[in-house]
Amino acid sequence: MSSWSLRLESLSDRLNPVAVKELRQIAEGRFILFLLLGLVGAESLFVGGTLLTNSSGQTVAVGRVAFSFLYGILSLSCLLLVPAYIGWRLAAERYGKEMDLIYITAISPRHIVSGKLLSAVALTTLIFSTFLPFLALTYYLRGVDLSSIFGLLVFSFVTVVMATLGAIVLGALPVSRGMKVFLSGGVLLFLLQFAGLGFVAIISVVGRGGTGGFALAALTGGLMSAPPGGTGTLRVWLHILFLIAGLSIVALLLFQIAVAILTPAAANRSRGFRLSLAVCWLLCGAGAVSLTVVYSSAFYIMFWCILFSLVLAAAFFTAVSERHRFGSRIVRGVPARGWRRWKAFLLSSGAASALLFYLAMGMLTLLVTFLVYAFGFGDNDIRDSVEISAGLMMYGLGYSLIGLLILRSLPKGRLHSKRSGLIGLGVLVLASIGPLTLGALLAPEAYWNTETGFRNFLMGNPIALMFDSHRGAYLVLGLVLSAGGLLGNAGWLFDQFESFRPPPATLKRASDTSAGKVEAHG
Amino acid sequence: MKVEVRSLKRYFGSTKAVDDISFSFSSGRIAAFVGPNGAGKTTTMRILATLDDPTDGDILIDGHSVLEDPEVARRAVGFVPDRLPEHSDISAHDYLDFFARAFGFRGTGRLRVVEEIEEFTGLLKLRQKKVSDLSKGMKQRLSVARALVHDPPVLILDEPASGLDPRARVELRELLKLLSEQGKAVLISSHILSELSEICDDAVIIEQGRLLRCGPVDAVLEEDHLASQVFVRVLERREQFHEALLEIPQVEEAIPSGRGIEVVLEGGQNECARLLAQLVSEGWKVVEFRHRKTDLERVFMNITRGEVQ
Numbered sequence: 139m140s141s142w143s144l145r146l147e148s149l150s151d152r153l154n155p156v157a158v159k160e161l162r163q164i165a166e167g168r169f170i171l172f173l174l175l176g177l178v179g180a181e182s183l184f185v186g187g188t189l190l191t192n193s194s195g196q197t198v199a200v201g202r203v204a205f206s207f208l209y210g211i212l213s214l215s216c217l218l219l220v221p222a223y224i225g226w227r228l229a230a231e232r233y234g235k236e237m238d239l240i241y242i243t244a245i246s247p248r249h250i251v252s253g254k255l256l257s258a259v260a261l262t263t264l265i266f267s268t269f270l271p272f273l274a275l276t277y278y279l280r281g282v283d284l285s286s287i288f289g290l291l292v293f294s295f296v297t298v299v300m301a302t303l304g305a306i307v308l309g310a311l312p313v314s315r316g317m318k319v320f321l322s323g324g325v326l327l328f329l330l331q332f333a334g335l336g337f338v339a340i341i342s343v344v345g346r347g348g349t350g351g352f353a354l355a356a357l358t359g360g361l362m363s364a365p366p367g368g369t370g371t372l373r374v375w376l377h378i379l380f381l382i383a384g385l386s387i388v389a390l391l392l393f394q395i396a397v398a399i400l401t402p403a404a405a406n407r408s409r410g411f412r413l414s415l416a417v418c419w420l421l422c423g424a425g426a427v428s429l430t431v432v433y434s435s436a437f438y439i440m441f442w443c444i445l446f447s448l449v450l451a452a453a454f455f456t457a458v459s460e461r462h463r464f465g466s467r468i469v470r471g472v473p474a475r476g477w478r479r480w481k482a483f484l485l486s487s488g489a490a491s492a493l494l495f496y497l498a499m500g501m502l503t504l505l506v507t508f509l510v511y512a513f514g515f516g517d518n519d520i521r522d523s524v525e526i527s528a529g530l531m532m533y534g535l536g537y538s539l540i541g542l543l544i545l546r547s548l549p550k551g552r553l554h555s556k557r558s559g560l561i562g563l564g565v566l567v568l569a570s571i572g573p574l575t576l577g578a579l580l581a582p583e584a585y586w587n588t589e590t591g592f593r594n595f596l597m598g599n600p601i602a603l604m605f606d607s608h609r610g611a612y613l614v615l616g617l618v619l620s621a622g623g624l625l626g627n628a629g630w631l632f633d634q635f636e637s638f639r640p641p642p643a644t645l646k647r648a649s650d651t652s653a654g655k656v657e658a659h660g
Numbered sequence: 661m662k663v664e665v666r667s668l669k670r671y672f673g674s675t676k677a678v679d680d681i682s683f684s685f686s687s688g689r690i691a692a693f694v695g696p697n698g699a700g701k702t703t704t705m706r707i708l709a710t711l712d713d714p715t716d717g718d719i720l721i722d723g724h725s726v727l728e729d730p731e732v733a734r735r736a737v738g739f740v741p742d743r744l745p746e747h748s749d750i751s752a753h754d755y756l757d758f759f760a761r762a763f764g765f766r767g768t769g770r771l772r773v774v775e776e777i778e779e780f781t782g783l784l785k786l787r788q789k790k791v792s793d794l795s796k797g798m799k800q801r802l803s804v805a806r807a808l809v810h811d812p813p814v815l816i817l818d819e820p821a822s823g824l825d826p827r828a829r830v831e832l833r834e835l836l837k838l839l840s841e842q843g844k845a846v847l848i849s850s851h852i853l854s855e856l857s858e859i860c861d862d863a864v865i866i867e868q869g870r871l872l873r874c875g876p877v878d879a880v881l882e883e884d885h886l887a888s889q890v891f892v893r894v895l896e897r898r899e900q901f902h903e904a905l906l907e908i909p910q911v912e913e914a915i916p917s918g919r920g921i922e923v924v925l926e927g928g929q930n931e932c933a934r935l936l937a938q939l940v941s942e943g944w945k946v947v948e949f950r951h952r953k954t955d956l957e958r959v960f961m962n963i964t965r966g967e968v969q
Contacts, residue, residue, distance in 0.1 A: 155761035167749040243762035402730045
């Protein structure tokens with residue numbers, strides 16, 4: 139083997155094995171080849187047709203029109219094809235008895251997820267590269283500026299990567315094929331609504347002759363609420379920064395969720411996710427507090443508070459679905475005593491530790507927001523946000539704990555502990571629509587006769603928190619739910635913390651290395 | 661290296677695919693894992709390979725639980741499934757190269773390991789062929805090669821001989837013997853029991869998820885009291901001899917066969933010896949007394965009912 143080949147081999151050693159395999163398959167596969175050829179053909183036809191039909195002198199519009207359509211084709215084809223391709227492959231690899239043998243190698247779940255993601259990035263780059271010459275041509279045809287082209291391509295690229303991460307999570311989920319298809323359909327609808335509208339907005343801005351900065355501002359304005367206090371350049375860039383931070387957080391959390399799903403149940407699979415969530419919470423919180431103080435605008439801290447309340451309310455349902463007993467592998471690494479044990483408890487996989495971790499984060503979120511309000515930054519809107527956030531978290535905690543209580547009440551082994559969250563969600567759905575339905579049927583006068591009559595029947599439904607008139611009562615209900623849930627599970631929670639101790643000196647396992655015979659036990 | 665299956669259970673709803681089975685096997689020996697279709701062999705093997713989780717129970721590989729330390733188990737086990745999962749658009753060499761990378765082989769070490777394995781399994785000439793284009797036999801070889809890439813001390817083979825031609829079967833048998841001599845603990849399931857009898861040291865028989873019998877092959881055969889069969893030929897008075905045989909309490913069946921009589925009697929080799937002594941002492945001129953060796957297939961047929969869940 140030549141030294142050059144050796145150097146190449148050494149370089150390839152540093153690459154992610156999964157990415158290497160996926161890229162080899164992409165390179166040798168016919169599907170991707172035909173896809174790329176098809177796209178290049180379509181682009182050539184489209185640009186050629188546009189040039190021919192606009193050769194009569196309207197040159198200013200040609201570049202803009204061509205760019206808008208090319209960008210639309212590029213974004214939608216990547217958004218639909220790349221996540222579907224990567225997610226479908228992963229789902230096929232993990233389907234029941236067809237489970238791919240990659241999952242019983244020494245390769246870590248983190249490498250598997252990053253390998254899949256890298257291959258998605260490479261595939262997206264490949265598709266983008268087929269469009270770049272034509273997109274560059276639109277610049278020379280005039281009507282669109284370079285910063286718009288660059289900014290919009292970056293946005294599309296990031297969106298595709300995000301969607302791919304979502305597809306990886308869906309592909310890795312241990313649910314049936316039917317459920318995966320159902321969930322994928324939901325995500326696709328969301329994507330088409332979220333990203334599709336963004337793309338349409340951008341194309342329409344570019345189509346009207348907007349510049350890159352304007353296009354991005356329109357985009358951020360479309361995705362988030364309008365920036366308070368005008369649309370000065372700094373504000374626009376702050377919003378873009380917010381958008382990037384938000385996307386990064388979602389990407390990081392999706393990555394950690396996918397890794398946690400692929401990690402063996404016995405391992406401390408939640409640690410990475412919890413640490414990432416805490417870091418995101420801290421960084422975003424620091425940013426939100428700073429912006430609130432600098433601009434004396436409650437918008438940022440309110441946004442942060444409600445966003446994380448929603449995340450934590452949902453997290454409670456996943457928390458109760460974690461293992462109801464700490465595995466021996468977790469317990470083996472428990473420090474003997476003191477704050478190290480507490481820290482290990484909060485970061486160890488297990489329903490009790492997850493509940494405590496998210497509860498602590500929720501309380502800190504409310505505390506920080508309240509302190510910002512107490513120091514005079516912002517107005518009564520902040521108080522409303524704190525109330526709504528507290529209510530959301532209390533409802534989330536309450537229903538998830540009820541799910542936990544129901545599962546623990548069932549005979550042992552009847553249902554797996556991972557169903558606790560699902561039971562809690564079921565109770566949430568029942569409590570949300572039950573009183574409303576009963577109200578409409580049994581007390582139609584009170585329900586229908588006034589415009590706000592139905593609000594009296596929203597007990598148990600977190601949406602009730604949005605109505606000022608009923609918020610107080612429903613907050614009390616949320617408090618009763620969560621306190622009741624905590625009381626009902628208090629003994630179990632306490633036992634869990636007590637069981638989180640290092641095991642007594644483990645006996646060294648005798649290993650029989652000599653040749654033996656088959657033996658029957660029992 | 662010792663693999664211990666402890667009170668393993670795997671339920672799919674109301675179906676008990678594996679129902680509280682326990683056995684163990686160790687290095688340097690080949691254990692046959694035998695049972696009718698749907699007996700729970702594949703499920704047990706998949707749990708051993710960490711591809712599935714049990715409802716209850718555990719498997720220890722040299723003391724390490726496959727549930728608590730699956731990463732350790734994965735390094736120790738090479739698993740050959742009954743069917744190689746579909747891999748399109750990748751050559752046999754790249755496929756093995758990927759698994760070598762996945763097990764941490766780097767640089768020239770990786771290249772050497774892959775080449776050695778290709779040579780060992782006879783895949784060198786087919787290395788550039790796509791996996792999807794390989795014949796069933798070659799795919800089986802590739803599967804064995806993949807399982808051996810990281811030189812695991814435990815090898816689990818699920819129906820490796822199915823679909824192989826006679827020559828490939830003989831080669832597989834030789835390969836397994838060689839691996840066993842190298843000190844690997846091998847667990848193999850197959851429906852071709854006559855072949856298993858020849859190479860296996862131990863046998864584990866299950867049906868409907870329950871363990872029926874396990875131990876060294878000789879002991880399992882010996883344990884099968886129902887199946888002792890001898891061929892007896894006397895010099896004269898064959899009809900009277902047949903009637904006399906049917907009078908002996910331990911004789912269950914006596915069927916004339918050619919110039920002699922096939923006798924099925926309760927018990928093992930000791931009972932056979934006792935019968936011969938009795939016949940001689942009664943004055944029968946026994947000129948041929950041949951113990952038909954019980955094989956794994958007969959034991960299997962005797963103790964299983966062929967029922968599926």
